[in-house]
Amino acid sequence: MNSRMLSCCSSSLAMTMVLLTCHLIVLKAELQVGFYSFSCPLAEFIIKDEVQKSFLFDNGVAAGLLRLHFHDCFVRGCDGSVLIDSTLFNLAEKDSPPNNPSLRGFEVIDRVKARLESVCKGVVSCADILAFAARDSVEMTGGLTYDVPAGRRDGRTSSSLEALLNLPPPSSTLDQLTLRFALKGFTQEEMVTLSGAHTLGRAHCSSFSNRLYNFNLTTKQDPTLDPLYAALLKLQCPKGDNSPNRVASMDPWSPAKTDVSYYSNLLANRGLFTSDQALLTSPFTAFLVSQNAQNDFLWKMKFAAAMVKMGKIDVLTGFAGEVRSNCRVIN
Ligand code: HEM
Numbered sequence: 001m002n003s004r005m006l007s008c009c010s011s012s013l014a015m016t017m018v019l020l021t022c023h024l025i026v027l028k029a030e031l032q033v034g035f036y037s038f039s040c041p042l043a044e045f046i047i048k049d050e051v052q053k054s055f056l057f058d059n060g061v062a063a064g065l066l067r068l069h070f071h072d073c074f075v076r077g078c079d080g081s082v083l084i085d086s087t088l089f090n091l092a093e094k095d096s097p098p099n100n101p102s103l104r105g106f107e108v109i110d111r112v113k114a115r116l117e118s119v120c121k122g123v124v125s126c127a128d129i130l131a132f133a134a135r136d137s138v139e140m141t142g143g144l145t146y147d148v149p150a151g152r153r154d155g156r157t158s159s160s161l162e163a164l165l166n167l168p169p170p171s172s173t174l175d176q177l178t179l180r181f182a183l184k185g186f187t188q189e190e191m192v193t194l195s196g197a198h199t200l201g202r203a204h205c206s207s208f209s210n211r212l213y214n215f216n217l218t219t220k221q222d223p224t225l226d227p228l229y230a231a232l233l234k235l236q237c238p239k240g241d242n243s244p245n246r247v248a249s250m251d252p253w254s255p256a257k258t259d260v261s262y263y264s265n266l267l268a269n270r271g272l273f274t275s276d277q278a279l280l281t282s283p284f285t286a287f288l289v290s291q292n293a294q295n296d297f298l299w300k301m302k303f304a305a306a307m308v309k310m311g312k313i314d315v316l317t318g319f320a321g322e323v324r325s326n327c328r329v330i331n
């Protein structure tokens with residue numbers, strides 16, 4: 001063999017290696033729809049059943065579960081880290097200001113996990129449970145259902161500081177929101193789409209009472225807040241009372257319906273947070289808001305797609321991480 005041929009062979013060998021490696025990486029990294037078809041065929045059914053039962057008891061559960069998945073994915077990827085309890089040595093994500101006391105739905109996840117462990121021990125990850133439960137919550141409240149690619153593994157780290165650094169606060173401007181979402185790989189359009197999740201659920205007074213009582217030095221009430229809506233909010237959140245049992249629905253007329261009223265509320269200056277109303281502060285995002293407000297089906301399609309994308313942020317797959325046997329504690 002002359003050297004020319006040799007270099008040709010070795011380069012094609014190198015090519016094959018590269019292709020093989022790529023293939024292996026893909027196998028390792030890709031989430032799959034139907035991931036539990038063989039290892040735990042009833043998994044998705046059990047999750048939906050438990051979410052449904054909890055929802056019938058308290059329809060706020062849907063909002064809680066949807067937000068849990070979002071807060072999981074934006075902090076260290078969708079690795080179930082939001083579910084880990086704090087210990088003497090570690091303040092976990094769930095105890096950071098954006099999460100405590102407002103996150104809810106943990107007991108639902110505990111019940112799901114207990115049932116799954118009893119039928120398929122150590123198989124279904126907590127991170128996947130969150131992704132399925134969020135999908136079921138969207139479906140149960142009137143959104144479009146979608147297939148959830150699965151195979152996420154659970155992380156072994158949870159830090160309250162990381163939650164604080166990665167979750168956008170309700171005081172955010174459009175630029176700040178855009179940056180936070182871009183850091184997680186989202187376009188501005190996807191950000192506007194995902195914000196429609198605020199069609200569900202409630203907020204604690206502390207998340208928006210500055211808009212009612214101390215907007216800035218010279219103006220008490222946020223002028224971009226509809227005065228009628230502000231009056232309603234003031235009834236629910238008396239001045240100076242930020243106790244954790246004071247809450248207001250984010251979409252007062254249909255707090256347990258996944259619909260486009262979030263967007264029509266914004267157009268009527270009835271967005272609850274500064275960050276919600278901020279979506280009207282650029283021509284492009286304002287256009288998207290009115291487009292969504294007018295097209296329920298289009299938004300629901302875009303929302304389902306964006307949820308699938310959110311569920312892929314920095315996932316652990318293959319042999320990385322673990323499958324926790326109790327979602328609250330690392331194995
Ligand atoms: C765009 C940036 C976002 C900001 C600044 C934000 C902020 C907040 C805040 C402050 C609350 C109320 C917490 C409380 O006081 O109780 C909340 C609730 C909620 N958020 Fe967001 N959020 C954002 C995006 C999202 C996304 C992308 C989703 C899901 C895809 C989501 C889902 C929810 C849900 C469902 C609730 C209601 C929770 C409940 O009723 O328990 N949010 N959000």
Ligand SMILES: *[C@@H]1O[C@H](CO)[C@@H](O)[C@H](O)[C@H]1NC(C)=O
Pocket residue numbers: 216217218219223
């Ligand atoms: C307070 O807010 C109002 C309304 O947005 C604005 O006109 C005014 O300049 C602000 N004052 C200060 C001190 O920032």
